Amino acid sequence: MPWRALDALFAPAPNEARIAWLKGRDYAHRGLHDDGAPENSLSAFSAAITRGLGIECDVQQSGDGQAIVFHDWELDRLTREHGPVAARVLAELTQIRIGEGSDHIPSLRDVLALVGGRVPLLVELKTRPDRRVSALCLAVRRDLEGYRGDVAVMGFDPRVSAWFRSHAPRIVRGLVVSEEGSRTLSGAVRRHRALWQARPDFLAYDVRDLPSGFAAAQRRRGLPVLAWTVRSAALRQRAAEHADAPICEAGGIADAGSIP
Numbered sequence: 001m002p003w004r005a006l007d008a009l010f011a012p013a014p015n016e017a018r019i020a021w022l023k024g025r026d027y028a029h030r031g032l033h034d035d036g037a038p039e040n041s042l043s044a045f046s047a048a049i050t051r052g053l054g055i056e057c058d059v060q061q062s063g064d065g066q067a068i069v070f071h072d073w074e075l076d077r078l079t080r081e082h083g084p085v086a087a088r089v090l091a092e093l094t095q096i097r098i099g100e101g102s103d104h105i106p107s108l109r110d111v112l113a114l115v116g117g118r119v120p121l122l123v124e125l126k127t128r129p130d131r132r133v134s135a136l137c138l139a140v141r142r143d144l145e146g147y148r149g150d151v152a153v154m155g156f157d158p159r160v161s162a163w164f165r166s167h168a169p170r171i172v173r174g175l176v177v178s179e180e181g182s183r184t185l186s187g188a189v190r191r192h193r194a195l196w197q198a199r200p201d202f203l204a205y206d207v208r209d210l211p212s213g214f215a216a217a218q219r220r221r222g223l224p225v226l227a228w229t230v231r232s233a234a235l236r237q238r239a240a241e242h243a244d245a246p247i248c249e250a251g252g253i254a255d256a257g258s259i260p
Contacts, residue, residue: 003188003217004217004221006192006196007192007195007196007217007218007221008221010196010199011195011196011198011199011200012199013221013223014201014202014222014223016222018172018201019172019201019202019223019224022120022152022172022202022224022244022245023244023245024244024245025053025120026053026054026245026246026248026253026254027053027054027055027056027120027122027226027245027246027247027248028044028045028047028048028051028053028054028055028247028248028249028253029056029228029229029230029247029249030044030056030057030058030071030249031043031044031045031047031048031055032047032048032051032249032253033047033249035099035100036099036101037099037101037103038078038098038099038103039071039078040057040058040069040070040071040098040105040106041098041103041106042103042106042110042111042114043101043103045057045111045114045115048119049114049118049119052119053119053253054119054120054121054122054245055111055119055120055121056121056122056228056247057069057121057122058070058071058124058126059108059123059124059125059140060073060085060086060125060126061086061135061136061139062085062086062088062089062090062093063086063087063088063089063090064089064090065139066090066107066139067108067109067136067139067140067143068085068090068093068094068105068106068108069105069106069107069108069110070085070093070105071126072085073085073086075088075096078098078099079096079097079105080097081096090107093105093107094106094107094110107143108123108139108140108143109143112143112144115149116149117147117148117149117150120149120151120152121149121150121151121152122151122152122154122174122204122226123140123151123152123153123154124153124154124155124176125137125140125153125154125155125157125160126155127155127156127157127159127160129157133155133157133159133160133163134163137153137160137163137164137167137168138167140153141164141167141168141171144168144171151171151172152171152172152173152174152201152202153171153172153174154173154174154175154176154202154204155174155175155176156175156176156177156178158175158194158195158197158198159197159198160173160198161173161175161198161199161200162197162198165198165199172201172202173198173200173201174200174202174203174226175194175195175198175200175202175203175204176203176204176205176228177191177194177203177204177205177206177209177214178205178206178208178209179191179206179209179212179214180206188214191214195218201223201224202223202224202225202226203215203218203219203223203224203225203226204225204226204227204228204247205225205226205227205228206227206228207227207228207230207235207238207239207243207246210227210239210241210242210243211238211241211242212242215242215243216242219243219244224244224245225242225243225244226243226245226246226247227239227242227243227245227246227247228246228247229247229248229249229252230246230247230248230252231248231249231250231251232250232251232252233251233252235248236248236252236254
C-alpha cells in the first residue's frame with residue numbers, strides 16, 4: 001500500500017512552529033501523583049509544576065455538560081462515592097473528595113487557572129464510541145478560550161481531533177494510539193484510517209508498541225510522537241530512542257524535566 005502518499009494527502013504534517021513546544025520534555029501522567037497527591041488532582045498538578053514537568057490530564061463530561069478532570073467513568077475507585085461521573089453535575093462533582101487528603105475533583109477551569117501557562121498541558125478527552133463527542137469537545141473549547149499557555153487536546157477517538165480541526169483549528173490536537181499487538185494488514189488499515197479521519201498535529205503512542213513502523217513513519221513526516229505511559233527507566237530509554245517526549249509516572253520520571 002502507498003501509505004506515505006496517502007498519509008501526506010489525507011493527513012498533512014503540521015507546521016513545525018505550531019508543534020515544536022511538544023518536544024523534549026517530560027509530561028507527568030495525570031500529574032505528579034503519589035499516596036499524598038491523587039491522580040488528576042490539583043495537588044498532583046502543583047507538584048508537577050514545581051518540578052518543571054508538563055502535565056497530562058483526563059477530561060470527561062459532567063451531567064450538565066461541563067468539562068470535569070477525572071479518568072474513570074465511575075467514581076468508586078478514587079472516591080467514597082459510587083456510580084457514574086456523568087450522573088452528577090459539575091457543582092456536585094467538585095465537592096467530592098479524592099484520595100485521603102483535602103483534594104476534590106477539579107474542573108478543567110480549575111486546572112487551567114492553576115497551571116496558568118507555566119508548563120505545557122495535554123488534555124485527553126475521554127469518549128465512548130457509541131456517543132457523540134461534540135458536547136465534550138465544545139465544553140473543552142469553551143474552557144480554553146482566552147487561555148494563554150501551551151496546550152493540546154487529544155483522544156483515542158479520531159472524532160476528537162477531527163472536531164477540533166473543524167471547530168477550533170488553532171488548538172493543537174493529537175491522536176492517541178495503541179496497536180494492541182495488531183501489526184497485521186487490517187491493523188495497519190485501521191491506524192491509517194484513524195489518522196486520516198483525525199488529521200492530528202501529533203501522536204501520543206503506547207510505549208509498549210515502540211518501536212513501531214507506523215509511528216516512525218509519521219515522525220519522519222513531521223508529526224511529533226509522545227510515548228505513554230512511561231513507568232520505568234527501561235521504558236524511558238525506549239521513549240528516548242523512538243519518541244519526542246515521554247508521558248510518564250513513578251519510575252519513568254527523571255530528575256529533570258527533559259529527556260536525557
